[in-house]
Amino acid sequence: MAYRVVVVGATGNVGREVLNILAERKFPIADIAAVASARSTGDIIDFGDTGRELKVKNIEHFDFAGWDIALFAAGSGPAKDYAPKAAAAGCTVIDNSSLYRYDADVPLIVPEVNPEAIDGYTQRNIIANPNCSTAQMVVALKPLHDAAGIKRVVVSTYQSVSGAGKEGMDELFEQTRAVFVNDEKTIKKFTKQIAFNVIPHIDVFLGSDSDYDGYTKEEWKMAAETMKILDPEILVTATCVRVPVFVGHSEAINIELERPLSVAEAQRILRDAPGVMLIDKRENGGYVTPIECVGDYATFVSRVRKDPTVENGLVLWCVSDNLRKGAALNAVQIAELLVSRHLKKAA
Template identity: 80%
Template sequence: MGYKIAVVGATGNVGREMLNILAEREFPIDEIAAVASPRSTGSEIDFGDSGKTLKVKNIEHFDFTGWDMALFAAGSEPTKIYAPKAAAAGCVVIDNSSLYRMDPDVPLIVPEVNPDAIDGYKKKNIIANPNCSTAQMVVALKPLHDAAGIKRVIVSTYQSVSGAGKSGMDELFEQTRAVFVGDEKSNNVFTKQIAFNVIPHIDVFLDDGSTKEEWKMVVETKKIMDPKIKVSATCVRVPVFVGHSESINIEFEREISAEEAQNILREAPGIMLYDKRENEGYITPIECVGDSATYISRVREDTTVENGLNLWCVSDNLRKGAALNAVQIAELLGRRHLKKG
């Protein structure tokens, strides 16, 4: 027996990727629904490479009664309206927006990191998916924290434009084209030109000078891993279509060598260690696109602090940072709580 699964926001970048990954991982499905806003109603969308085509249903008229899980990739505003309705109808919501992440009654889950926390989902029938930049970082941090205890993390991110949706990808493409042909360039999605540039600004500014994206990395890491870990983040948008990169500096409670860290990371779930101290001995965003792993390279000791390490972390943000993690949560939920057959 399989599950009845609804993908809400199915026509967006993350929603399409959710459908692809559900098909790719052969998630046990009896029935699947692609759900989106009224403007997409009636359009058709592929269910991965399964050969099956789904007709998009209108979220305003969709009845969640009898559905097992709903994977939401619709943004905070639609989620605020429809996620509680789905949860009240008995359908477990796995939400990709930021709406419920810091709700104390909603578990914030990365399956490789804090699977036991999913047991708290029954309080609201909702499970939150973390921010894309947080998700890949905590996958890298967790096995090292278990080994040597993390005191402090300083992270600088290099985040692709797909994190801002299809419109962000379109803006990079159009601006790049405009540079080459001499056309006028316009900024509609990003605050400054993104083509051939980097922008140290993701989401809105807060009173302390940080951005909300940076704040998310701090508070989500604490909720997922350990509230005692101190985190300082600088989040930067870069002219890359897909794939987030992070330079992570870690200070530990106990001594840990680069070699020991490499050995730990090599065996850790969800991680691929590719770390050769030579030309091309590291992974870049373009090489991780379409892959489910979080890649770690350039592991080295930081001699400026006691028990310090630096590492480079790369992942496909549409997969581990969003769609894949949501599907992994659904798999975990099925194994622990919603068993079929």
């Protein structure tokens, strides 16, 4: 059976990647619509490498009735305005924004981690896609949690500028060029110069009325989403840093386990885990860096080692293409899961 699919925000980085991945994975499509804001209406974009071109439709006038799945990659504003309308019209929404992630009636899904949670989608006919940094982390944590129980996670992220959209990528490019030609370095998207620098600030700072006073919202998201997706008892503290990398998020993750787990056993578990690619050689270049993960589906894990500062501690390095597993790929995987668990049965 094939399905009628809408991609909302189709002209953005994530929307275009959604179209690419739908084509790559040969998602069963009967019809597809590319939808975006008024300023992109009428633009022509490619449907992956299928040779098919799509004319962008205006979301303000788009009728979701008769469509099966809408993959939203347009931010919280359009998700607030149009996702409920799509859902009410019978079109199941898979939303990449943060708007619905913490709603108790909306499942937050990483298919390798909590596929069974998708069964609750009928409450709102909306499914949430997690934050990019959370998605890759929980893929790596899940098999270790199943094996030895995770008590606490301390994570430091090194997040690429593509996580801030096209504007972030443009700013890194323009500032880098300015450094070499001795031009003025303009700061628009980020709070400080990103070229040849790192910025320990992603999203807004939280206030004193929160348990996460002094943390940024991105850091809070990693804790809240990990607890919703993986286990509400896991304690998470994060420091999220923007780095001058175009695509690919990296994470240094310290894990405190309930039970002992040797490094060799952890490596074996990770090697066999769905969605994980273990590349862990203790030699020069025996690990994965962001530039090597671009365009790949996997969450790469390297540098697995013992943390001698806590009982039952492990440390690992985790890298993934944030536009893919952190956003577009995970959304398409959710669509595939929805089809296999529900839509095929309903047909």
